[in-house]
Amino acid sequence: MKILLYNPDNGITRNFMPHLWMFLLQSLTPKEHEVILIDGNAKAMTRPELVKFCKDENIGLVGIGAMTRMVARAYLVADALREAGIKVVMGGPHVTECPDEALGKDGGPRHADAVALGEADETWPLLVQDAANGTLKEIYQPEIDPKGNDKKPNLQPYPHIPWETLDLDQFSLVPKFFKPFLSKMGEGWGSFHVVPIETGRGCPYGCEFCTVTGFFGDSIRFRSNESVVEELLRLKKRAKQEKGQMAVFFIDDNLAINKKRLKGLLREIIAADAQLPWVAQISANLLGDEELVDLIAEAGGKWVFIGMESIDPENMASVNKNFSKPGDYKDVLDRLAKRNIYAITSFIFGMDNDTPGAATRTVEQIESWAPGLPVFGQLTPFPATPLYTRLEKEGRLSRPKHWLEFAPFVMAHTPLKMSIEEAKSEVKYAWSSSYSPERNAQALEAIKDQPLQYKLSHFVSRMFFRGIYFPQMRRREWLMLFYQNRKSIFGLVKEGFSTWRQARRNSKIQTDALPTVEQA
Numbered sequence: 104m105k106i107l108l109y110n111p112d113n114g115i116t117r118n119f120m121p122h123l124w125m126f127l128l129q130s131l132t133p134k135e136h137e138v139i140l141i142d143g144n145a146k147a148m149t150r151p152e153l154v155k156f157c158k159d160e161n162i163g164l165v166g167i168g169a170m171t172r173m174v175a176r177a178y179l180v181a182d183a184l185r186e187a188g189i190k191v192v193m194g195g196p197h198v199t200e201c202p203d204e205a206l207g208k209d210g211g212p213r214h215a216d217a218v219a220l221g222e223a224d225e226t227w228p229l230l231v232q233d234a235a236n237g238t239l240k241e242i243y244q245p246e247i248d249p250k251g252n253d254k255k256p257n258l259q260p261y262p263h264i265p266w267e268t269l270d271l272d273q274f275s276l277v278p279k280f281f282k283p284f285l286s287k288m289g290e291g292w293g294s295f296h297v298v299p300i301e302t303g304r305g306c307p308y309g310c311e312f313c314t315v316t317g318f319f320g321d322s323i324r325f326r327s328n329e330s331v332v333e334e335l336l337r338l339k340k341r342a343k344q345e346k347g348q349m350a351v352f353f354i355d356d357n358l359a360i361n362k363k364r365l366k367g368l369l370r371e372i373i374a375a376d377a378q379l380p381w382v383a384q385i386s387a388n389l390l391g392d393e394e395l396v397d398l399i400a401e402a403g404g405k406w407v408f409i410g411m412e413s414i415d416p417e418n419m420a421s422v423n424k425n426f427s428k429p430g431d432y433k434d435v436l437d438r439l440a441k442r443n444i445y446a447i448t449s450f451i452f453g454m455d456n457d458t459p460g461a462a463t464r465t466v467e468q469i470e471s472w473a474p475g476l477p478v479f480g481q482l483t484p485f486p487a488t489p490l491y492t493r494l495e496k497e498g499r500l501s502r503p504k505h506w507l508e509f510a511p512f513v514m515a516h517t518p519l520k521m522s523i524e525e526a527k528s529e530v531k532y533a534w535s536s537s538y539s540p541e542r543n544a545q546a547l548e549a550i551k552d553q554p555l556q557y558k559l560s561h562f563v564s565r566m567f568f569r570g571i572y573f574p575q576m577r578r579r580e581w582l583m584l585f586y587q588n589r590k591s592i593f594g595l596v597k598e599g600f601s602t603w604r605q606a607r608r609n610s611k612i613q614t615d616a617l618p619t620v621e622q623a
């Protein structure tokens with residue numbers, strides 16, 4: 104049987120990274136079946152095109168994964184495929200949290216023939232066999248342990264994802280046109296992939312708005328260090344072979360949740376010379392350890408994503424995230440910046456103690472810290488989270504099924520001390536001021552003594568990150584962006600040119616100084 108695994112586009116950004124679930128399920132598929140992967144963010148297809156593709160390829164089963172945010176789009180795709188007589192199974196966080204919705208058991212239309220609930224590593228092979236035999240069931244669910252919880256895969260051994268041979272073309276961030284030219288630059292920039300790797304699953308913290316503790320559980324399971332290092336080495340080899348660049352996103356929810364384990368892993372990465380540039384999510388409370396931060400830098404860590412949420416401790420307490428202390432944020436960022444590691448800092452507006460002006464106060468604080476990449480959103484009640492349950496009980500959900508009428512950056516409940524409209528304006532203010540051409544220039548100024556490569560990487564990241572909020576999918580939008588930031592771009596180009604000239608001069612002096620054969 105031919106299987107298509109499909110990820111719907113998010114409608115806003117071109118994904119910078121493929122989704123791990125697709126590669127994982129592909130690796131776990133019994134070998135007699137063929138699996139094709141399409142990510143709608145990387146390879147845009149209309150629904151009729153997708154249906155035609157499935158018909159032409161004789162696809163027997165389509166697996167669709169979706170976060171809550173994309174689920175309405177996922178349902179539309181699923182509906183079109185099912186109308187054409189193609190079997191659809193859905194999985195991932197949203198359908199796990201709302202299985203009745205996908206199966207049409209909540210009074211709404213049915214979108215999927217089957218759903219895979221929770222972690223599907225062990226149920227997927229069974230589901231595929233059933234589909235091939237024409238005996239697909241409605242619900243696939245992990246075995247239940249004596250305490251009534253899902254039995255979780257222990258990640259040892261971990262499936263082999265053959266990164267070295269997979270077709271990653273649709274996920275390269277380098278436009279095809281530039282490939283021949285860029286592959287000759289330095290160590291080669293003919294392709295640039297960001298690859299997701301997990302080293303563990305689970306998070307014990309249970310923040311009120313988060314689905315992770317409910318979905319993956321509060322006990323953490325780790326892969327062996329050996330299997331992570333081996334995967335990194337294969338990726339590194341591939342980058343070298345195709346004269347391209349490979350970066351890694353360690354998608355663990357909190358890479359440092361067990362500091363001793365992480366230090367061990369980082370030491371093994373260093374010892375095996377398996378470093379690739381990487382980004383990971385780590386909470387601020389775990390970044391006070393100088394030895395750990397040294398190891399992160401030495402093992403290739405370049406960016407750390409920190410869920411800072413709010414600069415107001417009362418807000419942190421209201422969402423059960425007291426372990427993260429706003430008073431520590433500055434020191435944490437300085438500690439990272441000292442090693443040329445920069446932070447992607449995430450903030451939420453519309454929390455219960457937020458009043459109008461929260462964004463101004465937050466941005467002022469951020470600007471007093473080492474420059475990073477701040478991202479802003481609004482408090483969102485995802486289904487099956489403690490936050491959703493609390494707001495439902497308090498009668499505060501204004502759009503209880505907000506995912507079916509998705510509206511970017513619009514709250515689905517009424518905050519206590521501001522209106523939904525005000526919260527929307529706060530988010531807009533935070534994005535506009537944090538990514539204005541003036542702010543971009545100030546951020547570069549703050550790291551002016553760092554080597555050019557850091558400034559370039561910071562600036563390019565800024566250009567992309569603003570795309571999370573501001574539409575910039577079209578060429579015109581990019582040209583406008585370049586124009587607005589022309590001073591910073593000109594400064595970087597000028598510095599790049601003089602660095603290059605200086606490097607040439609130095610190498611000429613060295614060559615001239617070498618004794619000729621006759622002199623020798």
Ligand code: B12
Pocket residue numbers: 113115116118120121122123124127165166167168169170171172192193194195196197200219221222223224227299301312313314315319354355356480485486
């Ligand atoms: C990496 C990541 C991202 C990446 C993007 C995804 C990518 N390219 O990988 C980035 C950083 C861009 C991102 C962004 C966002 N993310 Co995110 N992200 C994650 C993260 C940390 C890891 C995802 C992952 O790969 N997990 C590991 C794999 C193995 O798990 P999995 O995807 O769940 O897949 C397993 C099962 O679910 C199942 N499965 C999944 N799909 C399918 C499909 C089929 C057919 C089947 C059978 C099974 C199946 O099988 C897999 C193996 O067991 C998760 C948290 C987490 N730990 O999962 C949050 C998470 C998915 N993100 C979340 C959110 C909310 C967001 C944002 C909306 C945040 C924001 N406020 O902006 C944005 C929106 C993104 C967008 N615009 O597209 C939520 C989603 C909650 C929900 N109910 O939807 C999560 C769960 C985190 C949380 N705090 O609750 N994210």
Ligand code: SF4
Pocket residue numbers: 306307308309310313314315316356357386410
């Ligand atoms: S927000 Fe982060 S720390 Fe909090 S429960 Fe979710 S994954 Fe864990």
